[in-house]
Structures are given as C-alpha cells and as structure tokens.
Amino acid sequence: MSNTPRVLIYGFSGYTGKIAGESLARRGIPFYAGGRNKERLQGAIEVVRDRLGRDFQAEVAVGSTVEELSKIFQSVDVVINVAGPFMQVSWPVVEACLQGECHYIDVTGEQDFTLALRDKYGAAFAEKGLLLAPATAWMSAAGALAAEVCLETPGIDSLDIVYNVEHGLPSVASTQSFLRMSCNDTSQYYLELNEFKVWPNDQFYAVSMPFKHRQVRAHPWGGSAEPIWYEQDERVVNCSAMVAIGEHLVDGTLEAIHEFNERSAGKTQAEKEDITNDIADRMNVAEPDVDHIDVQRSMVVCYGRGRNVGTEFVLHLAAPYSWTGDLCAEAAERILNGQLKRTGFQSAATAFGHRELLKVWFDAGICSMPE
Secondary structure: OOOOOOEEEEEOHHHHHHHHHHHHHHHHOOEEEOEEEEEEHHHHHHHHHHHHOHHHHEEEOOOOOOOHHHHHHHHOOOEEEEOOOHHHHHHHHHHHHHHHHHHHEEEOOOHHHHHHHHHHHHHHHHHHHOEEEEOOOOHHHHHHHHHHHHHOOOEEEEEEEEEEEOOOOOOHHHHHHHHHOOOOOOOOOOOOOOOOOOOOOOEEEEEEOOOOOOOEEEEOOOOOOHHHHHHOOOOEEEEEEEOOOOOOHHHHHHHHHHHHHHOOOOOOHHHHHHHHHHHHOOOOOOOOOOOOOOEEEEEEEEEEEEOOOOEEEEEEOHHHHHHHHHHHHHHHHHHHOOOOOOOEEEEEEEEOHHHHHHHHHHHHHEEOOOO
16 A cells, blocks of 8 residues: 555544544554644654554644645545534535545534535535545444345335443543534434424433343434435435433433523524533543443444334444444545445445445454344
8 A cells, every 4th residue: 555645534633533543554554643733643643653552654734724624635535534523613624625525534423514514515525426424433324334234124114223332431522522412402303204303302211222131211312313314315214313322421411401401592503502512621521541342332223114024133333432433444445445335425334335344343353243
C-alpha cells in the first residue's frame, strides 16, 4: 500500500478517533490525524503509539473552516468524521468533503443530523459517485446489519430493533451527543406505516432480551438511524429502534431529561443546545478506558415481521466502541480497494454488504453470524 495517506480521521484526538486510528494502523493504512488543535493531535498520536507498542504512519492536519478543510481533503479519498456533537460542529466537514470530492463516513448517533444529511447532501454525493455514510457506528450500523439479515426472509416489512450493552460507559463526546438527541422533545422518530412518529423523550420501556431472565429498561435514545435509512426503502413500512444502555445509566439519564424539559420550555433550538451542553459539562465525564471484548458485551436484537411471516436475528457483538473504530477502518479499506457497492446516502450494511461485513468480525471471534 502507498505510504501517502488517503484517509483522514477528523476529530482524531477524541476517544473514538484514537480507536479508529489504532485500527487503521494495525491494518498498515497511513492516515492524517485531523482536527483543530495541533498539540492535542500530536499527543493523541503518541497515545496510539503507546497502545500499539510500535510506530505507524500518521500526519497531522489542522483546520476547521470549509476553506481550510477543502484544501486538505483534496488529497485524500476518505474522511472519517468523529467530531461531535455533529449537528453543532460537523457541517463544514461534510461540505468540505463534497467540495474536495472524497467519501464521507461518520459515527454520529444523532438522528436529526442523519436525516438532515440525507435531505441536504444525499443527491449531491450520489451525483459525484461518493459515499455519504453517517452513523457508521455500533448504535445504528449494527442494527442495520441485523435488519438486513431479517429482510432476507421474503415478506418481512416491519423491523423492531433493541440494543443492549453490558457495563457501557459513554465517552465525553458521546455524552454530549446522547443528551442533545435523547432530550430532543420534537423528533426521535420511529417509522409507522411509512410515516415518522415521535417517541416521548421521558419514557423508558421494559424489554426482554434473549438469554437474560431479568427485564431491562430501554429508551429511544434519539431514535437511531435505522428509521431514516428505511423510510425510503420499498421493503419496509415499519421500523423502530431502542437502546437498553445499562441500568447503571438509566436513572441519571431520566434526571437529565427531566431537567431539560423543565428548562427548555419556550426556548429556541440554539438555547436548547446550550442547555444540553451545560448538563453534559456538569456530568464531568472523563475519557473511559478502551472497552474490552469480555466486559462490554452487547446484543442487537432485530425482530422482523410481515403479513404472515416472522423472523429474528440476535447479533452478539463485543466491545462496541472498539468495533465502531474497526468498522470505520474496514469501510475505509474497502473503499480504497474498490469494494464499495453503493454510493450516495447509505448505511454501512448497504454500502458494503451486510454478510460481507459480518463475516469480518465473525472470523475475528467477536460477533455472531446468521446461518
């Protein structure tokens, strides 16, 4: 492989950025470590070097405006954006990708941002033969992989998805993102009879997960990206997704949502964003350790139904954050190798093939595989 970097990770100094960089380095793929602060980016490169126990090729690229980023992106083929909250800070990155004519991947969990990307940029990226793949992360991408397995059964038109992770701890950026989407009291969509319906933001639901005797509480958690991906898919008329993030986080999340609901009445959207940022800052979340395949185990359960047929797929998937970083690296590598199946606005499952992706991590021993 060429020593000239063709991949850029924007927001590299954050938790997920370093994980994605480590995965690229393990694959021998050189990359640019992108962001706004040169010193933080250089420090993050040293962290990844320490984790790997060896050197790797990475170059720092600093910029934040469309003009600065467009010049940088002209020399790369793939941008992996991990800088959030995405609705607040990511628009220059997307616009610069379009101007620089490079593929765009991100790890957003923000449903409103995913929908806005589709509507504003989907056609433009498709016209240029570029991939626009937001939510290339555990929460959304894993559900789409499970959903595509269920949709292999003829007649399935309804998807009910629940995520569950053990001992999960969100990163700093994830805390900011999940608060702005979970507190959102005007969206958080599910799809019912081809129309978006809104989840209440302050209600949790008791769900039964396979292989567990006790019920757990789940929340729409922003709605996830699957209802957006399948809204314009002729195979699907109903789609919902919830997240059982862990009982140790449920009560604190409810308190944050109730505080938001009290403080946000009559506020503008910008003022609401300030409130969720303030709540996140007061949580004092430190960067967690890298997750472990035998500690942060997850299940993503998809039930598929049709008029007279039903099916299910349980995706066992270890270490969601680490898998997210490796999914981004796998997507970038497949683009570089000419293995992209579809362009424009796509999930990772439809862009690269759901069974092809599942086999990568099944062979690595960290996920289940359908028969």
